[in-house]
Amino acid sequence: MKRHLDGHKDLTTSVDVNHSIDPNDVWVPIASGPSDMTVCVEIGSEVKIGTKLAERNNHFYLPVFSPVSGTVTEEKKMLAGDGRLHNHLHIVNNHKNESAQAFQPLDYTKASREELLDFVKNAGVLGLGGAGFPTYVKYTKVDGIEMLVINAVECEPFLTADYKAMEENMDDLKLGVLALGKLSKAAKVVLAIKENKKAMIAKLKETFAGTNVEIKAVPDVYPMGYERTLAYQLTKKNYDRLPSEIGLIINNANTAIALGKALVTGMPITHKYVTVSGDAVKNPQTMYAPVGTTSGELLKVAGGVKDGIEDVLLINGGPMMGRVVPNDQWTISQSTNGVTVMKHVKVDAVNCLRCGACVDHCPMGLEPVRIADEHKVVDYAHLVKLRAMDCIECGLCTYVCPSKIDVTEKMRRAKTFVGAKMKAAQTAKGGK
Numbered sequence: 328m329k330r331h332l333d334g335h336k337d338l339t340t341s342v343d344v345n346h347s348i349d350p351n352d353v354w355v356p357i358a359s360g361p362s363d364m365t366v367c368v369e370i371g372s373e374v375k376i377g378t379k380l381a382e383r384n385n386h387f388y389l390p391v392f393s394p395v396s397g398t399v400t401e402e403k404k405m406l407a408g409d410g411r412l413h414n415h416l417h418i419v420n421n422h423k424n425e426s427a428q429a430f431q432p433l434d435y436t437k438a439s440r441e442e443l444l445d446f447v448k449n450a451g452v453l454g455l456g457g458a459g460f461p462t463y464v465k466y467t468k469v470d471g472i473e474m475l476v477i478n479a480v481e482c483e484p485f486l487t488a489d490y491k492a493m494e495e496n497m498d499d500l501k502l503g504v505l506a507l508g509k510l511s512k513a514a515k516v517v518l519a520i521k522e523n524k525k526a527m528i529a530k531l532k533e534t535f536a537g538t539n540v541e542i543k544a545v546p547d548v549y550p551m552g553y554e555r556t557l558a559y560q561l562t563k564k565n566y567d568r569l570p571s572e573i574g575l576i577i578n579n580a581n582t583a584i585a586l587g588k589a590l591v592t593g594m595p596i597t598h599k600y601v602t603v604s605g606d607a608v609k610n611p612q613t614m615y616a617p618v619g620t621t622s623g624e625l626l627k628v629a630g631g632v633k634d635g636i637e638d639v640l641l642i643n644g645g646p647m648m649g650r651v652v653p654n655d656q657w658t659i660s661q662s663t664n665g666v667t668v669m670k671h672v673k674v675d676a677v678n679c680l681r682c683g684a685c686v687d688h689c690p691m692g693l694e695p696v697r698i699a700d701e702h703k704v705v706d707y708a709h710l711v712k713l714r715a716m717d718c719i720e721c722g723l724c725t726y727v728c729p730s731k732i733d734v735t736e737k738m739r740r741a742k743t744f745v746g747a748k749m750k751a752a753q754t755a756k757g758g759k
């Protein structure tokens with residue numbers, strides 16, 4: 328079952344995007360996935376906005392570019408939004424905003440599909456909906472792809488980063504969606520957005536009139552923006568690992584905007600729309616911030632925490648699927664969408680009532696209460712049978728639990744346990 332949640336989006340929907348973010352220094356993440364990247368600049372060198380800083384050279388090639396002009400001073404492990412330490416490049420901003428065109432713009436209508444694919448790869452376009460996966464990989468093999476879905480649902484409470492980005496970049500969005508449509512070779516292109524976004528739906532219909540892009544309003548329920556939920560909503564089909572199994576490619580609207588911008592300007596992703604909101608933030612707003620800005624810097628711009636609130640939860644992302652990070656020094660990456668700051672109200676959980684609400688609401692059809700049972704989280708076979716690894720960590724089971732049990736956290740622990748066991752089994756078999 329999916330559920331309507333109070334989105335609290337009114338806190339930032341009508342507030343202008345703050346384009347004034349210009350921190351004195353940035354820490355640009357140069358790790359992507361498990362592997363570190365090869366640094367392309369010397370420590371001490373001067374860089375401009377758009378200078379290539381690092382690249383990952385394995386089969387998921389990905390370059391990273393400088394978001395500011397200034398001096399590269401060091402490579403260091405810093406806290407990232409996943410709560411872990413990763414390699415970052417420190418750049419002291421000279422505030423001159425000098426830029427260097429990173430690559431040649433491209434007319435996608437004249438380019439061959441292969442040229443366009445190469446462009447997407449070398450421009451470092453990646454999934455901006457949270458996954459951070461290099462976009463070109465999804466389009467390398469498109470046999471059997473029937474539908475390209477542009478996901479503009481943004482179902483996480485408080486976040487309006489996609490909405491504000493679309494509002495400000497309608498032309499880039501159109502260009503990016505049409506270019507992705509060409510890459511996908513799909514007969515159908517659908518842009519999905521929540522049905523309650525009436526003004527935006529009208530604007531999108533006007534923008535895409537005369538194209539093959541259908542604007543599809545989907546129900547305002549959570550987690551409609553999650554890929555599996557959206558895929559099912561549009562096709563009534565489920566998939567096992569990847570949407571391509573049912574003929575779909577799904578990309579976030581912000582990814583299409585980034586591609587549209589790159590095609591026109593020859594510039595990569597250097598800045599990110601990030602919503603800084605939550606019930607503890609003084610002046611909630613969406614900001615257009617250089618990648619590598621710390622979350623604390625953004626929170627400061629938003630006026631900090633409201634007076635009288637002492638204990639807060641600082642979340643990378645939204646309150647449902649986001650990750651609580653221990654302090655505000657973590658860095659904004661290309662895929663960060665929100666910094667959510669919530670009052671931390673300590674609630675004492677009571678015993679499970681066996682009410683079944685978590686089971687009724689789980690969008691993956693799991694039995695969270697059985698998986699989360701303290702006695703079962705160390706029972707590998709039991710957890711595999713109950714499909715613990717299918718949990719998408721959407722947070723609904725915690726949200727609906729009348730006993731105030733953090734069921735999702737228990738699910739995470741169960742997944743970590745199963746994941747470690749699986750890895751150990753693979754290693755024992757001689758795999759990596």
Ligand code: SF4
Nearest residue numbers: 689718719721722724
């Ligand atoms: S967090 Fe996992 S177990 Fe809980 S409702 Fe979401 S998918 Fe189901």
Ligand code: SF4
Nearest residue numbers: 679680682683685728
């Ligand atoms: S919702 Fe909470 S109380 Fe109800 S069965 Fe699930 S864990 Fe137990």
